[in-house]
Amino acid sequence: xxxxxxxxxxxxxxxxxxAGALGxxxxxxxxxxxxxxxxxxxxxxxxxKKNFTTSTHLxxxxxxxAAQAALHAAEQENQKVTVAVVDRNGNTIVTLRGDGAGPQSxxxxxxxxxxxxxxxxPTSVLAGRLAQTPNLKDIPGTLFLxxxxxxxxxxxxxxxxxxxxxxxxxLDEKFAKAGVDALAK
Numbered sequence: 001x002x003x004x005x006x007x008x009x010x011x012x013x014x015x016x017x018x019a020g021a022l023g024x025x026x027x028x029x030x031x032x033x034x035x036x037x038x039x040x041x042x043x044x045x046x047x048x049k050k051n052f053t054t055s056t057h058l059x060x061x062x063x064x065x066a067a068q069a070a071l072h073a074a075e076q077e078n079q080k081v082t083v084a085v086v087d088r089n090g091n092t093i094v095t096l097r098g099d100g101a102g103p104q105s106x107x108x109x110x111x112x113x114x115x116x117x118x119x120x121x122p123t124s125v126l127a128g129r130l131a132q133t134p135n136l137k138d139i140p141g142t143l144f145l146x147x148x149x150x151x152x153x154x155x156x157x158x159x160x161x162x163x164x165x166x167x168x169x170x171l172d173e174k175f176a177k178a179g180v181d182a183l184a185k
Contacts, residue, residue: 055088056153062183063093063159066151069182070163071096074175081165081175084109085151086117088158090141101165108164112148112172114141117160123148124173147172151180 058066063085074081080100085093092113097106112123119126124146130136137144143162146169151159161179163172 056156056158057087058085058093058151058159058183060093066159066161066179066182067094067096070161070175070179071098073178074098074163074166074171077166077171079166079171079175080105081163081172082106082109083175083179084113084162085179086110086113086160086162088117090114090117090160093159098165105165108143108145109147109162111141111143111162112145112164112176113160113162114148115143115160116148116150116162116176117157118142120150120152120157122146122150122173123162124169127169145169145172147176149173149176149180151183 067083067085070083071081074083075098080098080102082095082097082101082105084095084106087093090113092110095106095110115123115126123144126136127144127146130144136142147164147166148160148162150157151161161176163176163179166172166175
């Protein structure tokens with residue numbers, strides 16, 4: 001076994017090579033004099049809320065319920081779609097790919113959901129804005145086709161639902177709306 005150890009600015013990094021395996025271990029060498037309560041004191045001082053915001057997010061259960069409702073609505077009309085639900089920051093919470101949905105539908109559903117939450121508007125409405133501002137389509141991660149709708153709390157976007165795979169954006173958006181409606185129940 002071959003072992004090498006190197007110390008870099010207070011951090012010990014050990015790399016162990018042996019039996020075809022590579023492992024790395026890192027440990028911070030914090031001074032013993034640094035009290036653990038120092039970090040808590042900073043957080044408590046900033047606890048007056050002028051340095052923090054609070055935001056609303058869907059739970060995984062709510063996102064799953066919305067995605068299942070959208071997928072069910074599509075299946076009722078014999079449509080093979082993918083449904084994606086993203087949070088306010090555009091991060092995917094859940095994606096459901098229906099039986100027989102096309103391979104392009106996965107990425108398209110996520111991008112429609114991202115676009116809807118980013119602009120707090122249905123993607124069909126946003127697609128109409130391309131005539132006035134065609135370079136909108138160049139924004140990474142977006143897709144300006146019908147099928148995405150925002151989820152709102154008190155008028156603010158908290159999530160987006162995107163559906164892709166039906167023969168028209170109008171149908172995709174109808175199914176995405178079914179997902180939003182399921183959250184109201």
